[in-house]
Structures are given as C-alpha cells and as structure tokens.
Amino acid sequence: MGRGKIEIKLIENPTNRQVTYSKRRNGIFKKAHELSVLCDSKVSLIMFSKNNKMHEYISPGFTTKKVLDQYQKTLGDIDLWHSHYEKMLENLKKLKDINHKLRRQIRHRIGEGMDDDLNFQQLRSLEEDMVSSIGKIRERKFHVIKTRTDTCRKKVRSLEQMNGNLLLELEKCVIHPQFLLHDEGDPESAVAQANGASNLYAFCQHHTHLNLQHHGDDPGFKIDDLRLA
Numbered sequence: 001m002g003r004g005k006i007e008i009k010l011i012e013n014p015t016n017r018q019v020t021y022s023k024r025r026n027g028i029f030k031k032a033h034e035l036s037v038l039c040d041s042k043v044s045l046i047m048f049s050k051n052n053k054m055h056e057y058i059s060p061g062f063t064t065k066k067v068l069d070q071y072q073k074t075l076g077d078i079d080l081w082h083s084h085y086e087k088m089l090e091n092l093k094k095l096k097d098i099n100h101k102l103r104r105q106i107r108h109r110i111g112e113g114m115d116d117d118l119n120f121q122q123l124r125s126l127e128e129d130m131v132s133s134i135g136k137i138r139e140r141k142f143h144v145i146k147t148r149t150d151t152c153r154k155k156v157r158s159l160e161q162m163n164g165n166l167l168l169e170l171e172k173c174v175i176h177p178q179f180l181l182h183d184e185g186d187p188e189s190a191v192a193q194a195n196g197a198s199n200l201y202a203f204c205q206h207h208t209h210l211n212l213q214h215h216g217d218d219p220g221f222k223i224d225d226l227r228l229a
Helices: 013-040 064-075 080-111 120-173 187-215 221-228
Strands: 044-050 054-056
Touching: 013 044, 013 054, 044 064, 054 080, 080 120
Parallel strands: none
Antiparallel strands: 044 054
16 A cells, blocks of 8 residues: 655644654755766755754765856856955955054054144043053052062961971970980980980070170160071
C-alpha cells in the first residue's frame, strides 16, 4: 500500500516543524551532493531556519563567493557588490572625520593649533575641559600618594612589632648564671650550661659597655636605646 499524499501547508506544531525541517534539509543536501558528483556540476545551497540559523552546502573545491562572482559575470548587468562598496566608502568617510576631530582636540589640549579658527566660546570650553582634567589628575595623584603612605605605615608597624618580639626573646636569653637551674644528676651538663650562659652574659655586658663609651657624651642618648644596638 503506497504512502498517502501529504498536504503542503505550514506545520503548526513547532517540534514537528523542526524535525521535518532537519530531515528535508539533510535530504536536499544529499541530493545536491549527488548532483555535484554525478554530473560534475557546481552546486551552492544556502538555507535559513526560522531561528535565522544558516545551513550551507557547497560543491567540493568551490566557494560561495566564486558562485556569486560567476552569477554576476553571467548576468552582466547586476552588480552585487556595488551597494556594499558604497556603504564601506560612507563608513570610511565618517571614520576619517572622527579621526580628524580627535587629532584636533589632542593638539588643542597640548597647547598646539591655537591659531585655528577658535572663537571665544570654543576657547572658554577648552579652558573648562583643561581645568576639569587637572582636577581629576590631582585627585588621582593624591589617591596614589595616600595608598603608598598607608602601605609604608603598615610596614613600619610590622617592623616595630617584629623588633619588639626580638627584644623580648633577647631578654629571655640573657640570664645571669646564678639563676640557672642545673640537673644534679648530670654535673658535666650543668657546668657546660653555666659556662655558655656566662659567656653570653659577658658578651652582652661588654657590648653594653662599648655602647655607653660611644654614646656617653650624646645628650639625647637613653639607656633604652641600647636594646636596638
């Protein structure tokens, strides 16, 4: 039993419409490929779905531009690129005008081209723009200075804290030998610890004495400054 005749009309269901479009598109592309191979012909197909998605088939070794060029050459009286060329020229002219205006503004902002035909209102507007620009530059400069100053202050506070911690560690290490507790079960170890602490204490005392001799005549010198020596 043969297939029934399908009525050609718009498919209302979107899903069925998309499925039919995909199947028939692939069928047309398959027929176009067979025609191109069997008959050595040049085939170009361009299709757009309802969602403006483009699908294209072109014979191997051929391009769409070559098809359009050959189409224009065959008809002779049709110029497919003239309108596009005119739009490109118009766009190029607009870009040149914008570039010329921008270059002129740059020359005026650096104090050049003052001999141009600038009326009083244009000169006043240029002056206001320059004042506004200077204000923004100064604001940005002060922001950068403030940021760098805050960063330096944080580094100073961090270094001061590190210095204080090192002083505390130093005060814990510099202990007189008479306050050391020795292990009675290991006399040799106790003697070694006492000798080491005694040497460290003697070194600190000698270092302090030298600093006192060096800074003794300085009226602004304080004993607490020896901690940083």
